Amino acid sequence: MTPADAEEGASGIHCRLDELLAERGMTLTRLSELVGVSVVNLSVLKNDRARAIRYSTLRAICDALGCEVGDLLEVDRR
Template structure:
């Protein structure tokens, strides 16, 4: 199996928008808490990220009080 190209879907969906809405938190505030730029969080939120550091995942999950499986799910095909 070949890795997806930049134009292909990764098969992973990031639920960051939904989790932020549930917690009434803005992307700007999350950026301040976790120390990740708004641009990079936006890339993750819009399912455009090609990779993400474990430390970033942990920081986001701590800030949102969720598990990694709440944040990242398999995308429906």
């Protein structure tokens, strides 16, 4: 990650939420209902624009998707 990326808020972490939802045939709206997080906030996470995530939210998403944190978040090595 370059200093310019850091200034723009790029975290170097990629969220695989879109892929996991597709694999499970689940919509973002349904996930929102299951975890109690707004569609807008999940969209921010899905599009790698989130600056932070609560552990409780992370746990709720993983529980709803039947996955581990490492399945959802990965280091972006680009």
